[in-house]
Amino acid sequence: AQSVTQPDIHITVSEGASLELRCNYSYGATPYLFWYVQSPGQGLQLLLKYFSGDTLVQGIKGFEAEFKRSQSSFNLRKPSVHWSDAAEYFCAVGLSGNTPLVFGKGTRLSVIA
Amino acid sequence: IAGITQAPTSQILAAGRRMTLRCTQDMRHNAMYWYRQDLGLGLRLIHYSNTAGTTGKGEVPDGYSVSRANTDDFPLTLASAVPSQTSVYFCASSDSPGGSGHTNEQFFGPGTRLTVL
DSSP: OOEEEOOOSEEEEETTSOEEEOOEEEOSSOOEEEEEEEOTTOOEEEEEEEOSSOSEEEOGGGOEEEEEGGGTEEEEEESSOOGGGOEEEEEEEEOSSSOOOEEOOOEEEEEEO | OOOEEEEOSEEEEOTTOOEEEEEEESSOOSEEEEEEEETTTEEEEEEEESSTTOOEEOSSOTTEEEOOSSSSBOOEEESSOOGGGOEEEEEEEESOTTSTTOOOOEEEOOOEEEEEO
């Protein structure tokens, strides 16, 4: 069965510093890949997605992610973090067809001044 | 366009009571999903529906039931609530599974916070 691993439960970065959140998946074929963000008390919002083509994907709020097939990874990056980026981030994997997404357990991002 | 609405926003419920969480979407998405979110466990799929009239079990279906009488509504029922069902519940939808352009991208509602005492 497919699975998604987000190795970091909680990350703290300084405002203005760069950020990388890790995501690894386990599946034989290339799945659809997603990053969602959840602000406190809110639902999930899509940051970006990868289906095919260019392995570097741009998303909203200045985020990007790179798909690396050899590493089965889809890490999320941002060059300069803002205090408003403090939230929970979820990586998700989907297959074609009728299968629901499988989510990682999330990484909580704290931003300090 | 409202997207996905969920009701109630929050609820405190006595154990043993029956409760239905409502979910409505106006995007004409065929697929709908129910997740529960618990600290340290992320989002876990409870039930899903690929199209009106069909439902399927997710990772944690026990104690929950769903129905999909039409495209827009996907209620989740707890027949006899237990404290372990205290959680935040999210409803989501996605465009037509298997159709051209299907991407599995899911859109989420704002959630229902349920406390079972």
